[in-house]
Structures are given as structure tokens and as C-alpha cells.
Amino acid sequence: MISLKGKTAIITGGGRGLGKAVALLLAQEGVNIGITGRNEAQLKTVSEELEAFGVKAAYEAFNVANEADVKTGIDALVGKLGGVDILVNNAGIGKMGTLENMSPSDWEEVMRVNLFGVYHTAMAVYPYLKKKGEGDVVNVASTAGLKGGAGMSAYAASKAAVISLSQSMMAEWRKQNIRVFTLTPSTIASDMSIQGGLTDGNPEKVLQPEDFAEWVRDILKMNRRALIANGSIFSTNP
Numbered sequence: 001m002i003s004l005k006g007k008t009a010i011i012t013g014g015g016r017g018l019g020k021a022v023a024l025l026l027a028q029e030g031v032n033i034g035i036t037g038r039n040e041a042q043l044k045t046v047s048e049e050l051e052a053f054g055v056k057a058a059y060e061a062f063n064v065a066n067e068a069d070v071k072t073g074i075d076a077l078v079g080k081l082g083g084v085d086i087l088v089n090n091a092g093i094g095k096m097g098t099l100e101n102m103s104p105s106d107w108e109e110v111m112r113v114n115l116f117g118v119y120h121t122a123m124a125v126y127p128y129l130k131k132k133g134e135g136d137v138v139n140v141a142s143t144a145g146l147k148g149g150a151g152m153s154a155y156a157a158s159k160a161a162v163i164s165l166s167q168s169m170m171a172e173w174r175k176q177n178i179r180v181f182t183l184t185p186s187t188i189a190s191d192m193s194i195q196g197g198l199t200d201g202n203p204e205k206v207l208q209p210e211d212f213a214e215w216v217r218d219i220l221k222m223n224r225r226a227l228i229a230n231g232s233i234f235s236t237n238p
């Protein structure tokens, strides 16, 4: 396994949930961290927690659905941190509802945040990785993207699209030594899953954000010749 010490990671949606857990664990590996989200106060607090691990930490607040804001925010973070090696494309929303009850604008918002957010952020980080001739992009999809279900049409469609986008990205960018990982986690205890009524979050049985973070850390630490292109993680016996 390789060391991640001294590398720099940008994690979207790093202020809470899965993104925050990944940020904290990578910081413990000596990775400098840039986090993004919309809630600036939350980002500031997490940024201070990250600095306590002795790494550089920075944050930028922007909506991942807005291409211009993503570009400005990513450029600002790279400037503050002095570069970027790893992108964790994690920000997303879990707006659910039946086809009949969900408005077209809600449906569109899910696509804009979950799909275009991943696309805009990857495209903003790509020039830096390309110039460096090396890098990692972790795209967080969902098992919902592998198979749709009742009450989740927009979310499932957005995550199915993220899987396809990410697989195409992998095929194109591996030629530049950029590893693109397409992750499809099942339910993990977080605001999204608990408030959405998907789980009670019981830590004795249900995946926790820390489990997801360990998975991300471990695949990033594999020798650079090795790429876990696609993977799922499930609670063993929820």
C-alpha cells in the first residue's frame, strides 16, 4: 500500500455525513483537505477539526449544481492548498417521492445536484490532475443507481447516470494515470438516510460513515497500478 501523506484531497459535501468522515480519516493519513458544501458555518467547524490533525485545511461554500461557482470554488481551494491530487465527488441530495407526487422542478434539482454536480466538479479538477500526470477521482453513486425502485425515480436515475458518467470518465482518464473509482454504497447512517426513513442508523447493525471512509482510504492506498473501478458496500445483517 502507498502512503497518502502530503497529498491533497478535495471532498464535496465534506461538512457532514459520509464526506465529513472521509475528510477526517484522510486527514489522519496526513492528507491536506479542502471541503465544500453550502453551509459555511459547518464547513468552518470541520475545517478546524481537520487542522487539529496537523494538515492544511480549507473550505469553500458553493452549490455544486452551478458550473461557474464550482469552477471559482475549486480554483480557490486549489490556490489555498497549493494543488490537488484527489477528488471525492460526494455531495448529493436524497429527494424522494413517487413519480406522481414529485414536481418536475424537484426532479430536475436532483439531476442538477447529483449528476451535474459530479460532472462540473470533476471537470473543474481535471485540468490540475492532467497537468500533474496523476490523480484520483472517487465518484459516490449508490446502489439505487444499479436498480430503480418505487418512490426514488429521480434519485435512482441521477445515480444511474453518475455510474455511467464515472465509467466513461475512468475509460478516458486512466490513460493519464488518473484512477476513477465508481462507488455504489447501500444505506449508511447519515442525515440523508435517517431523515429519509431508510434506517434507524443503529450502529450495532447499520453501516456508519466511518466504514465508508475506511473503504475510500483503503482503495486510495492501493498501489497506483491497481484500480478498484466499481464497488458496493452493504451492511452485513441490518
Ligand SMILES: NC(=O)c1ccc[n+]([C@@H]2O[C@H](COP(=O)([O-])OP(=O)(O)OC[C@H]3O[C@@H](n4cnc5c(N)ncnc54)[C@H](OP(=O)(O)O)[C@@H]3O)[C@@H](O)[C@H]2O)c1
Pocket (backbone or CB within 6 Å): 012, 013, 014, 015, 016, 017, 018, 019, 036, 037, 038, 039, 040, 042, 062, 063, 064, 065, 090, 091, 092, 093, 094, 113, 140, 141, 142, 143, 184, 185, 186, 187, 188, 189, 190, 191, 192, 193
Ligand atoms: N447515506 C446513505 O445511505 C447513502 C447511500 C448511498 C449513497 N449515498 C450518497 O453519498 C453521498 C453523501 O451522502 P450523505 O449520506 O452523507 O448525505 P447528507 O448527510 O445528506 O450530506 C449531503 C452532503 O452533500 C452536500 N450537498 C448537498 N447538496 C449540495 C449542493 N447543492 N451543493 C453543495 N453541496 C451539497 C451537503 O452540504 P451542506 O450540508 O453544506 O448542504 C452535505 O455535506 C451522496 O451523494 C449520497 O447520495 C448515501
